[in-house]
Amino acid sequence: MSSRLTQRFEACAREGRAALVTFVTAGDPDHDTSLALLKALPAAGSDVIEFGVPFTDPMADGPAIQAAGLRALKNGQTLVKTLAMVRAFRETDTTTPVVLMGYYNPVYIYGVERFLVDAKAAGVDGLVVVDLPPEEDNELCLPALAAGLAFIRLATPTTDDKRLPTVLKNTAGFVYYVSIAGITGAGSADAGAVAQAVTRIKAHTPLPVAVGFGVKTPAQAAAIAANADGVVVGSALIDALRGTLDAEEKATPATIPAVTRLVSALAEAVRTARPAAAE
């Protein structure tokens, strides 16, 4: 189950490095550019792709990802189209894990059972649904696990040792540690505190721990990657994308290269983060 995710984290561990997890919003700024970007991410150095499902009211997201979702929605992005994009991606890439990340309502309206069948068939490996804590596991988490999709849970600085087992119980694929109490793209995490938190979580679970929220630069990624099993970068990639759009927020020839360039720099950073082991 969720073998692509497990295999990819194991492969990175064998290389003695953290995995680079990249977040882009499906359909941002438009369907065709977004699909081309999705296909370009693995070659640029992305190990795991988080594909954002746009939602009108992304309560845990900062301005960058809010705006990305609205650009995508304005250009007609839907969950049906997002699944079709993953299916198209799988025609040429059968090894890079793809995780859908978003909010529950679009999935709920699509219909949970139908969604799980279609997502699995499209080649989706896991789900991150921000507004489904363990208290709501019956909604999507348990059906997803039964359908063979990883349900990746967020652990946060407010998740104490008492609550951690509850959070980890039905988690699969990896644990997503939210490094700051806050929204995406906000302040930067303190690498020391993050390292402590990763150690604390790993004492409770054999799953890989990826760290995100507030990781923007290759240097920050490297600092996190020294301890974590994965580093998630999202808002910084969205900012890079947005910086290339024209006055009408349309893609330009610079759009995809701007994102892949940053992905490559981040990929380089996670590869040089740890001193070469066992020399």
Place this chain on the structure above:
Amino acid sequence: MNAPNSFRTGPDESGHFGMFGGRFVAETLMPLILDLEKAYQDAKADPAYKAEMDAGLKHYVGRPSPLYFAERLTEHLGGAKIYFKREELNHTGSHKVNNVLGQILLARRMGKPRIIAETGAGQHGVATATLCARYGLKCVVYMGALDVSRQAPNVFRMKMLGAEVVPVQAGAKTLKDAMNEALRDWVTNVHDTFYCIGTVAGPHPYPAMVRDFQSIIGHETRAQMLEQEGRLPDSLIACIGGGSNAMGLFHPFLDDPHVKIWGVEAAGHGIPSGQHAASLTGGRPGVLHGNRTYLLMDDDGQIAEAHSISAGLDYPGIGPEHSWLHDTGRASYISATDEEALAAFQLVSRLEGIIPALEPAHALAKVIDLAPTLPKDHLMVVNLSGRGDKDIPQVADILGTRI
């Protein structure tokens, strides 16, 4: 759906009213929401908390609010005998203060020095700013930028009271967007911040907690009606945005089956126009802002923008307990357009010398429709949930009068 034995026992332990409600929030907030639930349970059992509430409601808010026989409106309509529950006479001018007092006292017990709130019409923002001034707490109010411009008097009041008012530029710049931004603030400042939600919505325990605080409206109404008429009312009617004034009036009567209950949603330019805020009439169940409830949305699950002349009703959702009362059939939900509310606003001002807020003007609009169809011995209570002073500039503008 089969009728339950009692309509007053919800929510269940996991915060559900039937399929509605729940706790759909980010993990960052979950520990705090569990703490809040426990703190509220402890407070409810503590006589000191109840004494503090009672004293605050009596001496600071000015309760009980009168139950007033609206004689001239009754005569004019020629049917049901109409009573106003005068929540507009509360300190700060609406029912909102009942709930805010309860939550602020709870925040103090929990040791949270910073209070955030969302507001639409500004009534909840003003009530929160007021209690924060009273207890020396820092107050930040999120308000859609459109609402900031159409409710200028309340914005100024909040600032006078020492609150910071943050205009929210996202989306339609109304209540939904203000709530998103308040949730983002909360997630960021969860260590020292208490989120004072203004209506019977949001993650459990908010819908039940806010309902409990507002239920004083219905409890008083019950006692006052028994005193004045020697029996319970035949019907209750109240406007609904999130639905806190309505739930406060309705809840103590839910197990009196002969008491007919009407909730009035905002129909904006009319339900067929698509520009309205009537979640029950024009929406379907979905998940937003921490709860499952009826919402206005498209086929992809994207939330629609609501529209109402009243900033306080301009929200694409509704409290989950109302969704449940709707599906069980215990309460009936109808709607009033902008135009009907505006007409009621003017009629009641002239007949009763009471200028209602645009929010209860929606309930009054349906009183105008319903009362003439009912017998003269039918006792009808409408919740006059707020006063219209805040709406004067907006209504003058719509009527083409310069002030």
